[in-house]
Amino acid sequence: MALLSVLGACTRVHETPPDARRPEHIQGAAAPFPHRELPHDWHAFDTRFLHYVSIQVAPEHLDALEHDHEQRIPCDITLNGVSLHNVGIRQKGSLGSGSTLADKPGWSLKFDEFVKGQRYQGLDKLLLNNAHQDRSLLNEHLAYELYRRAGLAAPRTAHALVVLNGRIYGFYVVREAYDKRALRGMFGNGNGNLYEGSCCVDFAAPLGSPALLDLKDEQEEGRTREDLQVLADIVETAPDDTLEQQLEAVLDVDAWLTSYALEVALAHWDGYALNLNNYYLYHRPGDGRFVFLPQGMDQLVDQPELDPFQVPQSRLAQRVLEHPSLKARFLARLHTVVREVWSDEAMQARAEAVHTVIESVPYDDARVREELEDFQARFPLQLELFRGRRILLEGLLPPSGP
Known part of the structure; x- marks a missing residue:
């Protein structure tokens, strides 16, 4: 199986539009998401729908948000219709997540950074991963599920559409942070x-x-x-x-x-x-x-x-x-x-649920169209890579174990 040829079959480099190269480009008003009814038992990592995240940062804080990846700055945020004020936000500064405001940064949110005891769905932290290195939006989602199927602790994930100061930033992987609440739930x-x-x-x-x-x-x-x-x-x-x-x-x-x-x-x-x-x-x-x-x-x-x-x-x-x-x-x-532990059928089912959620996106925006095209092209290829990897491993292992 020529797995290596599959890997490079669909790679798209996102070009930054000329009018999006300065922080001033994101100083607009928040764009409202369409109203919808969520399941009565929905939660922060619900995989049944695309999460809507709208972030509003005051103009005087944009420079710090751009350049300081250590200190959080205040923002107002609405998540699935729940509005919170003075939430702490910073860019995720690792190599894979690092970016500029003109592109697509990853975000770390701390709800009680400036307001003691403030929570969202019981959480005091939440991560928004930009998936720059995973156009399929599947890797973290499927991998952590395999960890749980193997009986190990792993963070929960979902998917979101994120808007910052009225500008659509595209699809993100919503990921649970390892804080005391999460560790208490795990252990x-x-x-x-x-x-x-x-x-x-x-x-x-x-x-x-x-x-x-x-x-x-x-x-x-x-x-x-x-x-x-x-x-x-x-x-x-x-x-x-x-x-x-x-x-x-x-x-x-x-x-x-x-x-x-x-x-x-x-x-x-x-x-x-x-x-x-x-x-x-x-x-x-x-x-x-x-x-x-x-x-x-x-x-x-x-x-x-x-x-x-x-x-x-x-x-x-x-x-x-x-x-x-x-x-x-x-x-x-x-x-x-x-x-x-590894079940192609279970991974396919979980991936198909992601496919349904991503395609429910309500906006016909240039970035959304580009990322959606990337996702649709990469989706079957990534699943083929996962299946091919399992088949390769099957061939390397003794028929009945060591």
Whole structure:
């Protein structure tokens, strides 16, 4: 199967219109969305409809919104008819999400940044991913669903049409943020240490240390990194004969091996195992063990023939492959992911629901038309890449497991 030829079959570069190259272009009034009736039980990550997001930023804050990706500025926002004032907004500043206001930035919203206790559907944060690296709008949506099918925690996603100061910015992936509320829903307790890994560093030597990860609320709540240092020490120095036992005490090894299997199965070359990027570590208060949490899964199967057994960058993954018992467990997890968790039919059904939602867009706008054409062309190709990847993996694995 010539999977590599499929990948490049439909790629469109968005050109910025000449009249959209200055922030002044977005200083208009908010364009109203058409009225509609939502299901009585709708929620922030509902996949049954296209979410409408209208953001209004005062002219004096546009320069900060353009150039300061750290500090949030105030905005007024309406989400599916729910209006909130003085919400904190900033651009998402990673390589994949970074942009200019004249193009299509990704956004991070914090509803209680300036108004204590303000919430949207119980949320204090929400992410709007621009899908610059995923014209199909499917990758994150399908990948996190596979994580959940495998019994792992993953953020919820939906799709939205976003307007900023009257200008339509196009389709976005609405994504749940890893905050205390989300962690509480996933693990029953959201008070553990949450670490974010930046590109491209490990928490363990030789390519990193616990000091290089971002520990959320470290200063505000007086948190320490002693828990992660214990895990790093085990990964770095534990002898082979006690490595598995020592890891089990501080890491949910089964969950980690499943996560590793999912990364390589989905050809997620930009994740923790293969590129030391796009990962969180959460120290569960319930059992005192770490779990890995995925993010940034927008570049999947664009290397459709990626070797799932290639030498990883992560020292933890390297030690797994060097250890006979842990390697056998990893291969068993990969077998389970490919032959039991991964369902072409389930992925097709979830993708078709996205197709219906995206095509419900109410506007005939130039950007919407362009992105809709991209989506319609890319949609079948992306599903073919996913199916082809599963078939390739089937051929690489023993018929009945390791």
